[in-house]
Amino acid sequence: MKKALVLMLVCILMTVAFTGCAQETGTSEGQETSDYSKWPQKTIQIIAPYNPGGDTDFNARAYAQFLTEELGQPVVVSNVNGSGGVVGSRTVKEANPDGYTVLFMHPALLINELAGTADYGIEDFEYVATSGVVPGETITVHKNSGFKNLEDLIKYSQEHPGKINVSADMATMTHIMALQLQEAGANINIVSAGGASDRVAALLGGHIDVIINSYGTIADYLETGDFVALGQTNLERSKGFPDIAPAKEQGYDVYFEKYYFFAMPKGTPQEIINRFSEAVKNVSENPEYADMIFKSYRQTPLYKPAKEGLEDILRIKEDIQIFKEHFM
Structure with a gap:
């Protein structure tokens, strides 16, 4: 009788202990999800892989200003120049995939790969969103x-x-x-x-x-x-400077679509990517942002989500393969 009672007590204690462990594990997993939902909790660094004063730098800083408001944390731009953008893009590629280091670039990344100055390409990043296009x-x-x-x-x-x-x-x-x-x-x-x-x-x-x-x-x-x-070099006349005729209109095949995009290190959680992309979309719809980029660069806002934007970039990657021999 006593043995049976002792055995019953042991079973009850083991059950309680197991349940506690399971609850603790569940809390840990829930906390991990909650951590993603709380992103961002500190400064986000946008890497612009060129010197200050150019169009890439301007567009990165224009977004940073409004993204700070959207995300509730400081968003700063760091110019990491070198090797035609390779130094900056590599900095992001090798960063922790935690959403706090973001690349702001354009199809030069494709040309770096084509020329062999970079041993990686757009597929080695998490494409977040297309965030603009140069009006030629x-x-x-x-x-x-x-x-x-x-x-x-x-x-x-x-x-x-x-x-x-x-x-x-x-x-x-x-x-x-x-x-x-x-x-x-x-x-x-x-x-x-x-x-x-x-x-x-x-x-x-x-x-x-x-x-x-x-x-x-x-x-x-x-x-x-x-x-x-x-x-x-766009295919059509720009709304910002309609008096400058495209090369294509003049009879010459000189054109290139320069899309700006945001990308994060491979492995960045999808929840973070979605949150950042949503913030980019909101900025692109902000009239103050639209006014800023038009006055400075005669640009009009453009936003494309990851799938659609990446399709454009991959099409450009295919188009420029004919120039590979010039970089060998």
Whole structure:
């Protein structure tokens, strides 16, 4: 009888202990989920892989300003320049996948991979959202050149082979567009003059003949008449500068869609990705944000969720494969 009673008590104690452990485990799992729901709890760092002063830096900072309001934590931009964007993108790729280090970039990441300067691609990140698009890079010359359109430039280059120097940041989108100019018949030299702000300085100083820059970086000089825009690289005229004809409209296949996007390290929890993407969408619909980017770069807001945005990027990746031999 006593033995039976002791055995019963042991069973009851084991049952209580097991139930307690199960409840404790359940609490732990619930806490982990709750932690994701509480994200963010500290400063978020956006890595812009280029120097301050260019269009990528501007757009990253414009978003950071409004994302701080959306997410309730500071969102700061760090410029991590080097190797045409590789240093910055690698910094994010190797960061902890906790949602506190975010890449802000564009299809230059694809060209880095194509050129072999990066041994990884967009598939090695968690694509968060497409957050904007450049309304056409602008093919620009100094007023002293006398060129009025792309036909003038190409004709002169053919009559004076090797005399025209076009600046392009090697293994980037500007390099692709400079190669497209060559394929369109321009007899030009492609040389490096640094990032967007460096190229502007080089053109002003007469050290380069042609630059391919976003509108915002050259707008002031177009207004003063120091620079002349020969064409832009979107397929259609921009609402922001409708007087600048696309190269395609002028009969030349020089075009490239420059989408900005956010990406996070591989393995970042989907709950965090969704929350950040939602915040990006809200910013893109904010009239103050729209006014800021239009005044500075003649941009209009664009947001695409991960699946749709990634499809665009992968299409561009396929399109640029024809230039691979130029980077080998």
